[in-house]
Amino acid sequence: MISVTGYKQFVQCERLWFYKNIVADSRVKNDLFRREVTLLSKLQTVHAWRGTIVDNILSKFLVLAINNRYPVKKDYFIEQAMAMFDTQLEYATSQKYREPDAVLTNNPAFNAFIECEFGEGISDEEINHAKDDIVTALTNILDDKDFIDYLKSSKYVISQRPLIYNFDRFSVKAIPDFIAFFDDSPPHIFDWKVHTYGTASYDEQLIAYAVALYKVATIKPHADFLPNVSKWKIHDYKLTEYQLLHKDRIKRDYYVTDEKIEAFGENMSSAIIRMHMAGANKKYNQLKADDFSTTNYIEHCQKCSFQKICKTNSYETTSKYTVRDEHFQN
Numbered sequence: 001m002i003s004v005t006g007y008k009q010f011v012q013c014e015r016l017w018f019y020k021n022i023v024a025d026s027r028v029k030n031d032l033f034r035r036e037v038t039l040l041s042k043l044q045t046v047h048a049w050r051g052t053i054v055d056n057i058l059s060k061f062l063v064l065a066i067n068n069r070y071p072v073k074k075d076y077f078i079e080q081a082m083a084m085f086d087t088q089l090e091y092a093t094s095q096k097y098r099e100p101d102a103v104l105t106n107n108p109a110f111n112a113f114i115e116c117e118f119g120e121g122i123s124d125e126e127i128n129h130a131k132d133d134i135v136t137a138l139t140n141i142l143d144d145k146d147f148i149d150y151l152k153s154s155k156y157v158i159s160q161r162p163l164i165y166n167f168d169r170f171s172v173k174a175i176p177d178f179i180a181f182f183d184d185s186p187p188h189i190f191d192w193k194v195h196t197y198g199t200a201s202y203d204e205q206l207i208a209y210a211v212a213l214y215k216v217a218t219i220k221p222h223a224d225f226l227p228n229v230s231k232w233k234i235h236d237y238k239l240t241e242y243q244l245l246h247k248d249r250i251k252r253d254y255y256v257t258d259e260k261i262e263a264f265g266e267n268m269s270s271a272i273i274r275m276h277m278a279g280a281n282k283k284y285n286q287l288k289a290d291d292f293s294t295t296n297y298i299e300h301c302q303k304c305s306f307q308k309i310c311k312t313n314s315y316e317t318t319s320k321y322t323v324r325d326e327h328f329q330n
């Protein structure tokens, strides 16, 4: 299974992709090396974490409010976000994920910071800044009355729904932030961004979501999709990136064109060929880390959560024994 995020990881660094997508596996309990890689794959920066909290709050509470026609109460959303913030901050800074029985998936308290694993921890200033950004992002969208009214005019919304389809010899997965379905107009896909400057463009990411929705809607629609969803052409879909942190609430609309679909398909095809040649379709026990090249860009390594194990395929446990994955040795 590959995702747009996955193939971008692969292009950035094959080895990183391998650790994240082949070695890391939350279901593996008794292999210390794989458990460590699984944990490292979940490390995030404080900067990324604040965006995750906003995504999760909108995914849970905005969907609930819109679909049930409840009033959208900003104070309630922010209260829930702050509770999540405090719980996850405490979990990460006290490194509870290092406890032997720590639950790494489906654990609402789980959080692990790169800064606490490799850096000097996080300062009060960074914590306060992250908290302010979350409040600002939620305030911007929830006070955007026209936008909330627009969502309320939809029949139904979904969020963080995995959309899976076949492409070449791979299954491709895309998880759009938010999709609104309407009785008499095409689906509208939204991508939330919690970026300080909001200058980057996310054209390809939204096209990837549109392609995934179109494939699923026309081949095997999910049970809760509106019956009309398959009648729309992909070119009818609406795509919007919403910069939640920007004071002007920047919304960028993108349009699906044949050229963009073709360019996306070509990028996917060439990535899939490269991934296939590297053996990305194989299982863990059929592969070695050396099958996957390391990046030439040192700046990628400086921010990478696998830097501890990358060159040696081993790591130092807290008890100071080195755990090496025998499987990786030639």
Ligand code: SF4
Pocket (backbone or CB within 6 Å): 013, 014, 015, 016, 294, 295, 300, 301, 302, 304, 305, 306, 307, 310, 311
């Ligand atoms: S440390 Fe560098 S080479 Fe190794 S996985 Fe990370 S980005 Fe790739």
